[in-house]
Amino acid sequence: FEGVPTREAYAHGRDAARRALGLDPDLAEVHTALGGLALYHEWDWKASEEHLLRALDLNPNYAQAHHFLGMAQFLLDREGPGIESLKVANRLNPLGNSFLYTLYIWLYDAGRVEEAVAVFRKAERLEPPVPYGLLNVSSFLFKEGQAEEAFRTLRKWGEVTGYPDPDRLPLVLKAREAPELTEEAVALLEDVRTALGLQAGDLMGLYLHLPAPDVVLRIVREAIAARHVIVPFLGMNPSRRRIFELPQVWAELVKAGVPYL
Numbered sequence: 001f002e003g004v005p006t007r008e009a010y011a012h013g014r015d016a017a018r019r020a021l022g023l024d025p026d027l028a029e030v031h032t033a034l035g036g037l038a039l040y041h042e043w044d045w046k047a048s049e050e051h052l053l054r055a056l057d058l059n060p061n062y063a064q065a066h067h068f069l070g071m072a073q074f075l076l077d078r079e080g081p082g083i084e085s086l087k088v089a090n091r092l093n094p095l096g097n098s099f100l101y102t103l104y105i106w107l108y109d110a111g112r113v114e115e116a117v118a119v120f121r122k123a124e125r126l127e128p129p130v131p132y133g134l135l136n137v138s139s140f141l142f143k144e145g146q147a148e149e150a151f152r153t154l155r156k157w158g159e160v161t162g163y164p165d166p167d168r169l170p171l172v173l174k175a176r177e178a179p180e181l182t183e184e185a186v187a188l189l190e191d192v193r194t195a196l197g198l199q200a201g202d203l204m205g206l207y208l209h210l211p212a213p214d215v216v217l218r219i220v221r222e223a224i225a226a227r228h229v230i231v232p233f234l235g236m237n238p239s240r241r242r243i244f245e246l247p248q249v250w251a252e253l254v255k256a257g258v259p260y261l
Helices: 008-025 028-041 046-060 063-076 082-092 097-109 113-124 131-143 147-161 168-175 179-196 200-207 214-226 239-243 247-256
Strands: none
Touching: 008 028, 028 046, 028 063, 046 063, 063 082, 063 097, 063 179, 082 097, 097 113, 097 131, 097 247, 131 147, 131 200, 168 179, 179 200, 200 214, 214 247, 239 247
């Protein structure tokens, strides 16, 4: 998710998973890994679902398989059983902090905002914090009009990741409604990427706030070229609302096969 270029990470993961499959084709962990690869990198959600259902045949109580399956099911059918699979994963692994953040995002997309907030409150109490979860939630909170909580969450993300000046980060969210801050916000995001060694897609939620269509288009193209994990999920709320305002960005993501656009 962070720190290692996506294509490099998935090449290693694919090779390891294939070796494992050759050693034992009946391990739930192997099919879960292959399902995750298909989900996040190959963007083949049907193949992902098939691997994950096989994993659950082998081990019905494997939380990670339910977690990945929920995401694959959601991308295949927004009205399908995806959220229920995510809830099963959370019941099996109630201290899985990243599981909670994922459930929050899916509930938010489904319009179940109060339920999503309750999940976020639970995730907040668990350690260690999940960086990408904090980053995504900060964007959602801001779009819900909870600016101060969004700023607090974004500053916490900066602290967790080790960014040296986390108090500056809310500037990026403020730029959405204060275009005069755009140039400074773009420079700040470039500094964050350099300081933390992040890919463009790692900060997609923040870039989408910027009233700078050319910058957003460049970052989206960079994320698509890298096959970044965030790309398939950009058709979800609240990103979708912003993407509809940017015709060139929308066209690039439709061409990449992003659902719900």
